[in-house]
Amino acid sequence: MPQSVLPLPGGRPYSVVAAAPGPGPHQWAGAPGATLDSDGSVVLAYRVRGEDDHNVIARSADGARFTTVAVLRKELFGASMVERPAIVRLDDGTWRLYVCCAVPGTPRWWIGALEAPTLEELPAAAVVPVFRGDDVTAVKDPVIRRDGDRWQAWICCHELDVPSEEDRMHTSYATSGDGLEWTWHGRVLAGRPGEWDARGARLTSVLPDGRALYDGRASKEENWFERTGVAAPAEPGRPGVTVGLTAVPDAPVVDVRYVEVLTLPDGGRRLYYEARLPDESHELRTELL
Numbered sequence: 001m002p003q004s005v006l007p008l009p010g011g012r013p014y015s016v017v018a019a020a021p022g023p024g025p026h027q028w029a030g031a032p033g034a035t036l037d038s039d040g041s042v043v044l045a046y047r048v049r050g051e052d053d054h055n056v057i058a059r060s061a062d063g064a065r066f067t068t069v070a071v072l073r074k075e076l077f078g079a080s081m082v083e084r085p086a087i088v089r090l091d092d093g094t095w096r097l098y099v100c101c102a103v104p105g106t107p108r109w110w111i112g113a114l115e116a117p118t119l120e121e122l123p124a125a126a127v128v129p130v131f132r133g134d135d136v137t138a139v140k141d142p143v144i145r146r147d148g149d150r151w152q153a154w155i156c157c158h159e160l161d162v163p164s165e166e167d168r169m170h171t172s173y174a175t176s177g178d179g180l181e182w183t184w185h186g187r188v189l190a191g192r193p194g195e196w197d198a199r200g201a202r203l204t205s206v207l208p209d210g211r212a213l214y215d216g217r218a219s220k221e222e223n224w225f226e227r228t229g230v231a232a233p234a235e236p237g238r239p240g241v242t243v244g245l246t247a248v249p250d251a252p253v254v255d256v257r258y259v260e261v262l263t264l265p266d267g268g269r270r271l272y273y274e275a276r277l278p279d280e281s282h283e284l285r286t287e288l289l
Helices: 119-124
Strands: 015-018 028-036 042-049 053-060 067-073 086-089 095-102 109-116 128-131 137-147 150-159 169-176 182-189 200-206 212-217 227-233 245-247 257-263 269-276 282-288
Touching: 015 028, 015 042, 028 086, 028 137, 028 257, 028 269, 042 086, 042 269, 053 095, 053 119, 067 119, 086 137, 095 119, 095 137, 109 119, 137 200, 150 182, 150 200, 182 200, 182 245, 200 227, 212 245, 212 257, 227 257
Parallel strands: 028 282, 109 137, 169 200, 200 257
Antiparallel strands: 015 282, 028 042, 042 053, 053 067, 086 095, 095 109, 109 128, 137 150, 150 169, 169 182, 200 212, 212 227, 227 245, 257 269, 269 282
């Protein structure tokens, strides 16, 4: 698997889509989800964490310079924090946003969906829970893909069964006929004991050939210091992650997180990702392949 064919950050000039909201740790802009509108413009949804927790929806004609069109603050959902959103345009032009919300005073997370005719109207839409989580599993950071009537979701699941060990994570897979009622198919990607991703694996983007990019870390102490690696279908000759994914040992590991790969109308690809700065704040960047 030559490095040149992998859509990984770091080999090209980048531009900053959103600066860190402030200096120092836990001042983050990133965790992006991207899609195309019918006119070819890029719609980006991302998380900002600092003095305030919120999701931002922004639009760009060139994929690099964005204008904010909506802000959804954590208070809209009764959440103590919000994380990576996913944005989808339906066939009739309706917009659907998947948001992930922390339950105050607990380690639990759940994912809801909002729909509106325009991006600007999403903050006023009602949220419908679609992945609820439970006392032993927190669900967050959805990757949502749609192919006709077939919806697919890769959900980061945090394991809550051991107190103070809730940073452990894996990725599970679900399918749906409408993107609202989902059927789980189990775990498809997990960390590997003794490796750089031993503490967990969070899928961040699925490529057309069945490979995926994911975030991992080796230890509890590396929480918020994840890096990006590459996974491939576990069974050769059977693309599609319903049979599971496995890390690619010889693939590069890049010191960024939440990589989103957007295929453009001309066949090119644009990457969006969260990059850590020397003071441990994070900014949202983009690169064009």
